[in-house]
Every structure is written in C-alpha cells, then in structure tokens.
Amino acid sequence: xxxxxxxxxxxxxxxxxxxxxxxxxxxxxxxxxxxxxxxxxxxxxxxxxxxxxxxxxxxxxxxxxxxxxxxxxxxxxxxxxxxxxxxxxxxxxxxxxxxxxxxxxxxxxxxxxxxxxxxxxxxxxxxxxxxxxxxxxxxxxxxxxxxxxxxxxxxxxxxxxxxxxxxxxxxxxxxxxxxxxxxxxxxxxxxxxxxxxxxxxxxxxxxxxxxxxxxxxxxxxxxxxxxxxxxxxxxxxxxxxxxxxxxxxxxxxxxxxxxxxxxxxxxxxxxxxxxxxxxxxxxxxxxxxxxxxxxxxxxxxxxxxxxxxxx
Ligand SMILES: [Zn+2]
Ligand SMILES: [Zn+2]
Numbered sequence: 001x002x003x004x005x006x007x008x009x010x011x012x013x014x015x016x017x018x019x020x021x022x023x024x025x026x027x028x029x030x031x032x033x034x035x036x037x038x039x040x041x042x043x044x045x046x047x048x049x050x051x052x053x054x055x056x057x058x059x060x061x062x063x064x065x066x067x068x069x070x071x072x073x074x075x076x077x078x079x080x081x082x083x084x085x086x087x088x089x090x091x092x093x094x095x096x097x098x099x100x101x102x103x104x105x106x107x108x109x110x111x112x113x114x115x116x117x118x119x120x121x122x123x124x125x126x127x128x129x130x131x132x133x134x135x136x137x138x139x140x141x142x143x144x145x146x147x148x149x150x151x152x153x154x155x156x157x158x159x160x161x162x163x164x165x166x167x168x169x170x171x172x173x174x175x176x177x178x179x180x181x182x183x184x185x186x187x188x189x190x191x192x193x194x195x196x197x198x199x200x201x202x203x204x205x206x207x208x209x210x211x212x213x214x215x216x217x218x219x220x221x222x223x224x225x226x227x228x229x230x231x232x233x234x235x236x237x238x239x240x241x242x243x244x245x246x247x248x249x250x251x252x253x254x255x256x257x258x259x260x261x262x263x264x265x266x267x268x269x270x271x272x273x274x275x276x277x278x279x280x281x282x283x284x285x286x287x288x289x290x291x292x293x294x295x296x297x298x299x300x301x302x303x304x305x306x307x308x309x310x311x
Contacts, residue, residue: 109186
C-alpha cells in the first residue's frame, strides 16, 4: 500500500463532499439551478464510480450483479419525484404557511432567518435528521414500512449505483417527515436547497465501495463505514446507524454502532425481492409479495423466518 493510497483514503470523503458542495454553490447561483445541480451530482457520482475501481473496499462487489438497470430506474423515479417537489418549493411553503399559520401564531414564523445561512442549514439538518431517523427506524421495526424499505436492503454489495434504490413510497415517507417540520417552522427555500444538496452528496458517499478512512468524521456524519454496518444481514447489527446526514440522533437515542474493526461485507436480507423493476414496485402490496420479502415462501410449513420486524 503506497503512501499516496493511504493519503487518498483519508482525503477522499472530505474532498468529494467538498467538491459536491462547491458545485452546488455554483449551481444555485446560476440561472438554471436544478439543471446544473444535476450536472454536479452526476459528475460526483462518476468520480466515485471511478475511485471504486481504483481503490475498492471490497473487490468482489465490483462484479455486475444484474441490478444496475433497476437501481438506476428506482433512482430516476425517486430523484424525479424529489425534483418535482423542489420545483414546487417556491409555492409550497406559502400553501403550508396558510394552513399552519393559525397554529403557529406568528406572522414571521419561528425560523431564525436572521442567522447566517450556514447556521440555518446546520439547524435544518439536525431538525430534518430527526424526521429521517424516525422514518428510517420505523421502517426497520414495523412491517407496514419494512415491506418498502426491504428493497433498499436487498442488495448484496454496496456501490454508488444503488444509492438511490428506494421504493418510491419509502422516499415519500422520508421526504414528508424530514421536510414538513421545516415548512411549518418557516424555513426559506435556500435552506431546503442546501439540505437537499448535503443529503444528496452524503447519500452518494455512504454507498460507495471505496477504501476510505473517515476517522473522527464517523462521529459527525453518516459515512460509508457506518452505513455498511447498517446494511448488515444480521438484524441485531443492521438495526443501527439510522441517520442519513449527521449522526446526532443515533448517538442520543442509543442506536449508534461503530466498533473498532472493519465493517462487515455480509450484507442483504433473508427474504427475496422480485427481479423486474415493475414487480419490485408492486411486490409490497400483495400477500405473496410480502411473504417473499419476509422469506416465508420458500417451503410449505417451513418455520417462520424472523425478519427485522415484529408482527
Ligand atoms: Zn435501512
Ligand atoms: Zn443504504
């Protein structure tokens, strides 16, 4: 292992995250923010994909698993939905404010708009993270949401390609729980854009298959190391590290998992997810599909396989 390799393994996470934020800054200052943000997002994803080949965490994960087309299709569906929401962002806060105003009881809202934008974004990340944490933990502990979230956990290797592999219902629940509190508090649109940018780049990095040494960053942000534990096939290990950006709520609520040895590469679920994109979308809504997701369809009268949820 050369010195350059070791140095890169330390600087790649902050460097890629920093490049993404710098690109987002330029995109948001342009006349076509969403278009340029997409260009930046895809460029960072391409850079991560390149480094996955140059310095992989797990070389076996580089082989095609036949799911790349489905991963990209789910990404486009969920990212597309997020962008429609972002485009409507200019008018949606007004609508929410009209509904919420009698309850909030303050014409200016509660949001500290006089704070520097950096502090507003930090505050918004912590508030949004509580919604993300609640949605994610509930999705692991309750069948009503695990049936959708299982799609994300069905991959047996983590790659940048499967970052956006979420069932659209899963994505909507998370977006609602993380964004609605910010709307009700009166956060301005730039805060939403920056929370979206931070979430996008940290999300790309959490799934990357790159040998990264994140050290003290593991105590602040959701890093690839923490997220690999979260994808562990062993549910007692996997039901940890729910936070998506900053890990504050995992630490406060006792679900932070960061033992002092390399994270497991035995990832996946006990059940089975359908092969085709459309069946993956409909599978959680049918009885047989649910049995497949829970791994209960394999043999008649087979003992019930205990999954991540209690039902
Ligand atoms: Zn999860
Ligand atoms: Zn994941």
